[in-house]
Amino acid sequence: MKFNLNFERCKGCTLCINVCPKGIIEMQSERLNKSGYFTAECKDQDACLSCALCAVICPDCAIEIA
């Protein structure tokens, strides 16, 4: 896994979705976290470039990139 999301930290702001050059981050609308947010998720780990653009824009440090 290259894109590691801290599920409880994500506030679903969608900023990471907008910056991902591969378009592989999407919002999921199945599971709410404890704070009541639907979160981002990575649809295709294999396509991830590990560019970390998503992690840099995330205001909640919810993303770590391996």
Next chain:
Amino acid sequence: MARLCRKVMGKIMPKFTRAKALEDKQTHYCPGCTHGVIHRLIAEVIDEMDIEGNTVGVFPVGCAVLGYQYVKFDGVQASHGRAPAAATGIKRAKPDRLVFTYQGDGDLAAIGTGEVVHAAARGENITTIFVNNTIYGMTGGQMAPTTLPGQKTQTSPFGRDTDKVGFPIRICELLSTLDGVAYAERVSLHDVKHINAAKKAIKKAFEIQMEGKGFSIVELLSNCPTNWAMTPPDSLKWIKENMVPYYPLGVYKDAEKGVTQR
């Protein structure tokens, strides 16, 4: 810590991990609020300079009032607008510490204008992190001194009318005229490239303080998606399209290089 190289002594390193100087805690900020980005940048710079045990942050009244809870280094919370006075005392008592204030536009450019101007004029050897989001975020979105002409807020529902309430204050330009100021730079957080540049500015300001050169300030053009009533992506676009033209980015003062742009 952002951007470690991938291979260090044969071991694959992560590309982006959480800054060490940040507490592992959920912040109270709204989704998409750049206060969180600024906390991260400060923490990463403190990691890189290896000064976590030697830093004191002075937090404001405003949305960042609880900022000290989210960082591992020492922090205090000052009365509204008085962070530069509190930081002056801390720095004079402990001159080897890195001491910075973290202040919003309501805190710094309204109730605390006198404090920051005089701390800068005295050349206090502290750094001010100035979060300009053109609004009083914490109290529900009232007009601030930095609210743009025509901008709608709770207290300017038809847009800021400069005939009645005057014009915004450009803090970097104003402070750069003071001889006590060693460094003044305005940066923006509207995209990844500018966020990375903002981190460099914070590092530069902290280094100037550790070299004992005088007052330094970094103004960060920031968002408040909640009170601007915008989605987070739209709020970043709004910074780029509306704030950056009114508050031009750049280094306004660099005493070392003899730069003063007024």
